[in-house]
Amino acid sequence: MAANNPPRTVPARSNLVIFDDLRRYFGMKPASRARRPVPRVRCYICQDQTSEIAHPALATLTTANANDPNAAASSSSSEETEPPNSQTGVVLPCGHMFHASCWEPYPATAGFPLLLPHGNSPPLLCPHCRISLVFTTFPEFCVETAHIYDIPETSIPHVRTHIPQTVGEWRKEYLARRSSRRHIPVDEQGNGLPDAEEEQEEEEEEERWTLGRFCNGCRLDRAEGMANCIADIREMTPWDCARERVTGTLAATYFDDEIDLAYPGWEASGGDVNAVRGEPGWQEEMDFVVGNLRKVLRKEGNTWKGEKPGPESQAAGGGG
Numbered sequence: 193m194a195a196n197n198p199p200r201t202v203p204a205r206s207n208l209v210i211f212d213d214l215r216r217y218f219g220m221k222p223a224s225r226a227r228r229p230v231p232r233v234r235c236y237i238c239q240d241q242t243s244e245i246a247h248p249a250l251a252t253l254t255t256a257n258a259n260d261p262n263a264a265a266s267s268s269s270s271e272e273t274e275p276p277n278s279q280t281g282v283v284l285p286c287g288h289m290f291h292a293s294c295w296e297p298y299p300a301t302a303g304f305p306l307l308l309p310h311g312n313s314p315p316l317l318c319p320h321c322r323i324s325l326v327f328t329t330f331p332e333f334c335v336e337t338a339h340i341y342d343i344p345e346t347s348i349p350h351v352r353t354h355i356p357q358t359v360g361e362w363r364k365e366y367l368a369r370r371s372s373r374r375h376i377p378v379d380e381q382g383n384g385l386p387d388a389e390e391e392q393e394e395e396e397e398e399e400r401w402t403l404g405r406f407c408n409g410c411r412l413d414r415a416e417g418m419a420n421c422i423a424d425i426r427e428m429t430p431w432d433c434a435r436e437r438v439t440g441t442l443a444a445t446y447f448d449d450e451i452d453l454a455y456p457g458w459e460a461s462g463g464d465v466n467a468v469r470g471e472p473g474w475q476e477e478m479d480f481v482v483g484n485l486r487k488v489l490r491k492e493g494n495t496w497k498g499e500k501p502g503p504e505s506q507a508a509g510g511g512g
Contacts, residue, residue, distance in 0.1 A: 205229040209236070209320070211287040211343070212360050214247060218351045225249075233281065236320045237294040245281030245289050246345040281343040285403070285496045287358035288320040289343060299337060323359065327403045334406040338496040356495050405447075408489055408498030415453060415485045418446055419477040422454060426474065435465045453484045 208214050208231045217231055230253050233245040244250065253276055280292040290298075299316055316325045316337055327334040344350035357365075406414065425441060426433040439458065442451050448459040454472055461467035472480035486501050493500050 205232045207231075208233050209288065210358075210360060211283040211289055211355065212358055212364075214289075214343075215352055215355070215361075218248070218348050233289055235279075235281070235291040235294050236288065237290050237298060240291075242277055243291070244276055244278045245291060245343060246278040247281070247343055248346055248348045248351060250276060250278055251346075280345065282340050283343055283355055283358075284318050284323075284325060284340060285338050285356075285359055286318050286321050286323045287360050288318055290319070292342065295340065327407060328405060334410040336407045336410065338403055339407065339498045341494075354494060356493075403496055406497070408495075411450075411485060411489075411497070412482065414446065414450060415482045416478065418442060418450060418454060419472070419481040421445075422472065422481070423475070423477045426477075435468070435470055439463075439465050439468075453488075454481045456484075 206229060208217075214231060214233065217225065217228070220228070230249045231247075233247065234241065235243070235245060281289050282292050282295050283289050298319065317323065318325060325338050327336060327338070341355045344354060347354075421442065422438050425438050429437070435455065439451060439455060442454070443463065448463070452459040454477070455465075455468040456471065457468040458465075489498075490500050
């Protein structure tokens with residue numbers, strides 16, 4: 193006599209905190225995703241148990257099964273009822289998610305009552321993990337907040353590709369690559385020792401996800417200022433507009449990677465003006481410098497420094 197199989201238990205909806213897990217869920221094949229419960233994302237700031245953060249899979253839930261703790265995702269449901277109560281959400285560089293309406297007033301109310309030396313700005317931290325969300329606290333650099341992305345509510349591809357890699361995703365990817373190395377130096381106790389090449393790689397990897405000195409808006413402002421500076425020097429001394437004079441003036445204010453926008457090869461040459469090309473051309477400073485930066489931003493794509501320039505910005509970049 194055949195034994196009776198126990199009824200299949202449907203897993204409860206999982207509560208997600210990190211965007212990494214939500215991106216992983218939408219990275220599954222549709223058939224695999226349909227067999228799993230729709231994730232529930234709640235806001236850590238308001239901690240409202242009756243409102244979720246909106247994402248594309250909520251449309252597959254009905255009001256009837258949204259409040260059922262054993263409700264499973266069913267993309268084939270034919271019931272025409274409303275999805276659960278939800279609001280637009282945002283994601284931070286650390287991957288934590290919040291209601292957009294809760295996050296909007298948070299930066300203005302989350303300041304710390306302390307005085308930082310040299311007139312520096314107080315840091316803005318994630319409400320959950322306390323990671324810094326500002327580029328720097330030094331007024332001579334960018335004190336803006338990292339670009340915050342809305343969580344797409346209808347487009348699954350945008351969940352996977354529109355939002356940049358979070359700090360957690362970067363660390364997991366980087367550690368996986370390190371562990372797959374064939375040879376890692378070890379000490380007498382068998383502990384891994386970073387060699388010079390590994391240390392350099394780690395520094396380069398950290399550059400990928402750290403905010404850096406400036407947001408994209410500041411980078412564009414500085415590029416425009418640099419272009420105007422080059423044009424002014426040439427206008428004042430048209431008979432003495434050698435690269436040595438211009439690049440020497442820029443080096444006092446701008447970084448090598450910024451000067452490289454105007455004089456390709458400057459950074460690689462270590463500041464040797466004899467090794468770089470004599471660009472930008474006369475009266476083409478703005479189009480050349482800002483156009484080159486827009487090329488860089490489009491290549492970088494969406495980052496926590498800001499979104500890549502759209503078609504309007506491409507047209508404004510002088511074909512750059």
